[in-house]
Amino acid sequence: MALNLESIGKKIGPYTREYTWNDVVLYAMGVGAGFSDLEYCYEKDLKVIPSFSIASIADFEFLSSIAVTARINLAGVLHGEQELYFHNPIPKEGTLTTEGKITHMYDKGDKGALIIAKFHTFHSNGQKLYTSIVTIFSRLNGGFGGPEAPKSKFIFPDREPDFIVEGHPSENQPLLYRLSGDVFQLHVDPDFAKASGFEKPIMHGLCTHGYACRALISSLIPGAPEKVRRMTCRFSKTLYPGEPIETLIWKTEEGKAVWKTIHRETREEIITNGVFEYGDPASEYIRFDNRVAVVTGAGAGLGRAYALELARRGAKVVVNDYGCKRDGTGSGSNSPAEDVVNKIKAAGGEAVANFDNVATTEGGQRIVQTALDTFGTIDILINNAGILRDKSFSKMSTDNWQAVLDVHLNGAYNVSKPAFQIMKDKGYGRIILTTSAAGLYGNFGQTNYSAAKLALTGLMNSLKLEGAKYNIKVNTIAPLAASRLTKDILPEDLFEKLQPEFVSPMTLILSSEECPVTGNIYNVGAGCFNRAAVVTGPGAVIGNGIPAPEEVLAGMEKISSMEGAKPYDQLNDLIGDVMAQFTPDKKS
Ligand code: NAD
Helix, strand or coil, rough: CCCCCHHHEEEEEEEEEEHHHHHHHHHHHHCCHHHHHHHHCCCCCCCCCCHHHHHHCCCCCHHHHHHHHCCHHHEEEEEEEEEEEEEECCCCCCEEEEEEEEEEEECCCCHCCCEEEEEEEEECCCCCCEEEEEEEEEECCCCCCCCCCCCCCCCCCCCCCCEEECCCCCCCCCHHHHHHHHHHHHHCCCHHHHHHCCCCCCHEEEEEHHHHHHHHHHHCCCHHHEEEEEEEEEEEECCCCEEEEEEEEEEECCCEEEEEEECCCCCCCCEEEEEEEECCCCCCCCCCCCCEEEEECCCCCCHHHHHHHHHCCCCEEEEEECCCCCCCCCCCCCHHHHHHHHHHCCCEEEEEECCCCCCCHHHHHHHHHHHHHCCCCCCCEEEECCCCHHHHHHHHHHHHHHHHHEEEEHHHHHHHHHHHHHHHHHHEEEEEEECCHHHHHCCCCHHHHHHHHHHHHHHHHHHHHHHHHHCCCEEEEEECCCCCCCCCCHHHHHCCCCCCHHHHHHHHHHHHCCCCCCCCCCEECCCCCEEEEEEEEECCCCCCCCHHHHHHHHHHHHHHCCCCCCCCCHHHHHHHHHHHHCCHHCCC
């Protein structure tokens, strides 16, 4: 049966599960804890191993609802990858509520398909505890014509691990582990295991994962499981119960390590590509892992701030910058984009530089092609590149008019056009346009810039409607920040408060999966946030036929009144209101 592509984005759950300290201890013992780490096994001062989270949501009920909703062929299903983000420590008892959705389906042709689902779990104490991203590898669902998975590289440091932790799962380990919820026959029934191609029942991948979690905590944050922030990995090989393992850990920076779990004798990787982050709680659950973002004009100012923060939160970023002068002149320079890419890479992120000019059709195409060639797709486009050529209207040359429209308006069109097609095909996208208070409200000497900037909101108004069906959200930022563009416009004593980083939070929300809106405009800067909108007053119907100008003038006060003004979502809604005016009792 083919995968149900319509299931992408549909809510799954909520599912709830009550648990007590007995469940916590049972899980801990299932993943090998004992007297050596009694804090996980004794109800007095009990601590919860964070990987308990996935045991708690990986109830059959939950994972099987992904399989049923997506119409995955269960015969070929494997747990491919697992990512966990921890927002708050897991209490030792309570009720967990989990809900989420399928976010991606990738086609690996003959090899199968990847189905990715993301879940959030809340505790009955009101706190959000963790976010889980599960990648299911379905060997039998490939070739459905979907997009390819984004490419990514994982490189372990070329040196001995900083920690090696041995683990000795017993011959009976799966019998204990399965009591935490995963009662799949493959881990208990010898006949079933043989029929599935194995010598005997195999270890649960998540049981080995629990061993690794203990090993990571004892090596990096002994006795402090509440400091685990993130744990991700790929399951690469099955393990039989009773076989010895080693978890190899390389600390790469403060608060971060990479890890893998291997078979101690054969040295084969059982779990690989592991990342482990730890530190004090920060509720950074807006993440961009597996997302590919293109930011234009990202070599400086606002675009640079967006690119750095997106990459820090896991996005693979195409850093575009033409490297021109403030007025768009000059033959271009690679260094602004390259510097940002180097900074991202030095912090362990993924990025690629692109030096194309957004003002040309080919430039726009090449920018998007860079995303495809390097990372395989595009999920987020932030149209940010900009120039200024201010002149009062009477002194405005056609060149200055055209150049500004070319970069801002046509530039956004040139990059959004190829990006939109890819987003439409894959059923996901976030497009950000950058307007300006000059366009929204007017500014002396900026007719070219104001016209281009407000035109972008028109592009958004219609594109949001065309994208809605494909889960493409289109929003607009009107920033206020100290940068090369504003250095002689904004007062210098405000520069500290006007750092571009103050604008990034809203841009990141609008770029994220969590983005709750489409078609909105936000003024953002210096910690102030507000929504700008075109609103329409209730107005009045004048006369019984075609009114004379004098009659309209007499009604000007009422026509101009903004009392009760409201925004419209689209043209048809306005027409609906106009038509409603013709019902006799509404006429004035
Ligand atoms: P900035 O000059 O610091 O950065 C803009 C970047 O865009 C530069 O690095 C430049 O090289 C690049 N660029 C220019 N033309 C390009 C082209 N044709 N192709 C590719 N790259 C190009 O400016 P900023 O203040 O960070 O502005 C970013 C965006 O925000 C612009 O669209 C601007 O109009 C808008 N904006 C800024 C403010 C503000 O207060 N800074 C206010 C309103 C709107």
